[in-house]
Amino acid sequence: MPKPKTQTGEKNLISQRLIELRHQHNMSQRLLAYQLQLKGYDMDKNVITRIETNKRYVTDLELKALTEIFHVSYEYLIDGKEGEKS
Numbered sequence: 001m002p003k004p005k006t007q008t009g010e011k012n013l014i015s016q017r018l019i020e021l022r023h024q025h026n027m028s029q030r031l032l033a034y035q036l037q038l039k040g041y042d043m044d045k046n047v048i049t050r051i052e053t054n055k056r057y058v059t060d061l062e063l064k065a066l067t068e069i070f071h072v073s074y075e076y077l078i079d080g081k082e083g084e085k086s
Helices: 015-024 029-038 045-052 060-070 074-079
Strands: none
Touching: 015 045, 015 060, 015 074, 029 045, 029 060, 060 074
């Protein structure tokens, strides 16, 4: 059974917003991975790279982790429709 992809063929919906959020927070991929690991999530720099380049799917746990790090909603990560949480 083939894995689902977006209409344009990407493996996730958050790659561009993740890049933008990292830049807004002056965060490298390595620093983001470190912050995630401090919160108990097993994500390294390579995982971040693969997500940002659309070579990897994103799990629900990873979405949760990213919302916690950047203080944004799931809707913002997925659709880009909602602003950051305060």
